[in-house]
Amino acid sequence: MKIYEQLKIVSTDDIDELNHVNNVRYVQWIQDMAQGHWEAVAPKDFSENYIWVVAAHHIYYKGECFAGDTLLLKTYIESNKGVISHRKVDIYKDEKLILTATTEWCLLTIATKRPTRIPKEIDELFLL
Numbered sequence: 001m002k003i004y005e006q007l008k009i010v011s012t013d014d015i016d017e018l019n020h021v022n023n024v025r026y027v028q029w030i031q032d033m034a035q036g037h038w039e040a041v042a043p044k045d046f047s048e049n050y051i052w053v054v055a056a057h058h059i060y061y062k063g064e065c066f067a068g069d070t071l072l073l074k075t076y077i078e079s080n081k082g083v084i085s086h087r088k089v090d091i092y093k094d095e096k097l098i099l100t101a102t103t104e105w106c107l108l109t110i111a112t113k114r115p116t117r118i119p120k121e122i123d124e125l126f127l128l
Helices: 023-041 044-049 120-127
Strands: 004-009 050-061 070-081 084-093 096-109
Touching: 004 023, 023 050, 023 070, 023 084, 023 096, 023 120, 044 050, 044 120, 070 120
Parallel strands: none
Antiparallel strands: 004 070, 050 096, 070 084, 084 096
């Protein structure tokens, strides 16, 4: 498994009326991590031929974040099976896990917009 990481500083734009990070913002970060990981490892021809869409999110909130907090976001692929990729995203604040998420991503062929079996070449980008 190949881990992709990013640091993020929580901005005031990320904060909701309860004065902590809005849940919708976490969902955006989960999506951004997946896209960033794909763009970091996928050859140009893969990006021109395939696109990922969300089939399901499973998010577990374990702590809070506030404006000015520095977060470490990590993502990796747990497994690929058929047309579905299971991606984990973990978010840490001060080395403490504050969010863990598993997202099921479905691989589509851009030309047809239809699900396509995840080829071995994509498996090798993330799992070996």
